[in-house]
Amino acid sequence: MSTTRAGFAAIIGAPNAGKSTLTNRLVGAKVSIVTQKVQTTRFPVRGVALAGETQIVLVDTPGIFQPRRRLDRAMVRAAWGGAEDADAVVHLVDAPAEIAAAGPEGRAADRRSAADVEAIVAGLKTAGRQVILALNKVDQLKREDLLALSQRLFDTGVYSEVFMISAVTGSGVEDLRARLAALMPEGPWLYPEDQTADLPARLLAAEITREKLYLRVHDELPYAAAVETTAFQERKDGGVRIEQTIYVERESQRPIILGKGGQTLKWIGQKAREELGVILDRPVHLFLHVAVDERWADKRAFYGDMGLDFDA
Template identity: 75%
Template sequence: MTEQKTRAGFAAIIGAPNAGKSTLVNRLVGAKVSIVTQKVQTTRFPVRGVALEGAVQIVLVDTPGIFQPRRRLDRAMVRSAWSGAEGAETVVHLVDVQSELAIREGGAKAGDHRSADDVQTIISGLKASGRQVILALNKIDGIKRDSLLAVTKDLFDTGVYSEVFMISASKGEGVDDLKKRLAELMPEGPWLYPEEQTADLPVRLLAAEITREKIYLRVHEELPYAASVETTAFEERQDGSVRIEQTILVERDGQRAIVIGKGGQTLKWIGEASRTELTDILDRKVHLFLHVKVKENWAEERGTYSDMGLDFDV
C-alpha cells in the first residue's frame, strides 16, 4: 500500500468586518483559534489556524476585516489583511449574503450598506491584483435558492472569482465541501506544524485575545473599539497551574467605569468568563488577575502595533 503524500499550504480568509471569518476558521479547524463576537472588526491581526484534511495540512490565515480605514489602527489592520492574502496559496472571499439580500430586497440597515460597500472595496482590490479567488457566500440559513443564485450571479460576473461555495459557518453547512477543495489546492510537501497544534498564536497573545473577546461580549453596546488587553505576566506555577496578569487599556475614565461596572460586577464577569475558557484551552488551573488602566493614546503607540504584528507606519 502506497503511503499518501503529505500536502501543506496557506489559505487566507478575507472579507468585510463581521462576514463570519473567525467563525469559519474555528469551524474548519475544529477548535477555537480566533475570537468571535457580535461586534464587527474584532480580529486585529492574522491568526493562523491549522486544519487537517486527511494527509493535508491547511494553514488558515484569518485576517482583519477589509473596510474603508479612518484611523492609524484601521489602516494597519487593512494592510495586514491584504498582506495575509498575498502570501497564501489560495484565498477565500467570505461574503455575508444576508446583508447583500437586505439591500436588494429592502429593509437594509446601516450595517448592511457598510458591508456591501466593503465587499465592493475588496472586489476592486482583487481586480487590481489580477488574482482570482474562491467566493464563499455565508449565512445562507433560511434563504431561498433563487435569491442565492441571483446574488451569486451578480458577484461572479465581476470576474474575480474562480468558483463559489454556499455555506453556513455557524452551523457547518457546506463547510466540509469547502475544506475538501482547499485541501486539493495545497501543494505537496511536509506539514508546517506538528499534528496536535491548532494555531501559531503565542499563548500570552491568545490569553489577551480571549479576555478582549469577553469585554466585547459584555459591554459591546457601551464600549466602542477603545479597549485593548495586554498580558503583563504569565507564570508557570510548581503545582502545574498558571498565574496570568492582564491590563485592560481604555482611553477615558468613563470607559474604565464601564469595564469595572457597578460594584466591580462587570470586571468580575469578564474575569470569570476568560478564566473558564483559558482553563479549558490550556488544560490546567488558571489564576487570572485583571487590572483596568486609562491610557489615552494606546492606539497611537508604536509598541502596541509591534505586539499585534501590525505595521505602525502604514
C-alpha cells in the same frame, strides 16, 4: 506511499462576514475569538486544519473596510498581506447583508458591508487575482435570491468558483475544506499533528479576555479598549499566573468595565479564566487591571506585539 500537502489559505472579507466562525469551524477548535461586534479580529490568526494527508494553515484576517484610524489602516494592510502570501484565498461574503443592501429597507450596516465587498472586488481586480467566493449564512435566504447574488458576484471576474455555506451550522463547509486541501502544494506538514493554532500563549490569553470584555459590554463600549498580558508566569504547582491590563481611552469608560461593585470586571475575569483553563489544560490564576490611556492605539509596541505595521 501517500503524499503529504501543506500550505496557507487566507480568509478575507468585510467585518462581521463570519471569518472567525468559519476558521474555527474548519479547524474544529476555537482559534479565533468571535463576538457580535464588527472588526473583532485585529490581526491575522493562524488556525491549523487537517484534511486527510493535507494540512491547511488558515489565516483568519481582520475585516477589510474603509480605514479611518492608524489601527484601522494597520488591520486592513494585514488582511491584504495575508491574502498576498497565501496558496489559496477565500472571500467570505455575508449573503443576507449583501441582498438586503440592495433593497429599500436595507440597514446602514448592510450598505456598509456591501460597499466593503465592492472595495474587495476592486482590490482583487487590481491585483489580477482570482479567488474562491464563499457565500455565508445561506440558510437564511431563498434559493432564487441566492442564485442571483452568486451570478452577480461571479460576473465580476474575480472568482474561480463559488461555495454556499453556513459557518454556524457547518453546511457546505466540508466541501470547502476539501477544495482548499486540493489547492495546497505537496510538502511536509508545517505544524505538529495535534497543534490547532499558531498564537503565542500571552497573546491568546489577551484575546480571550478581550472577547469576554466585548461579550459583556459591547453596547456601552466602543472600539476604545485593548487587552495586554503584562505577566505570564509558570507556577510550581503546574498552574500559570496571568496578569493583564485592560486599556480604555477615557476615564468615563473605566466604570463601564468595572461595573457596580466591580461585578462586571469579575464576570469578565471569571469567564476568561475558565476558558483559558480549558485551552491551556491547567489551572489559571488571572488578575485584571483597568487603566486609562487615551493614546494606547498610537503606541508602536502595541502593534509589534500583534504583528501589525505601525507605519501603515
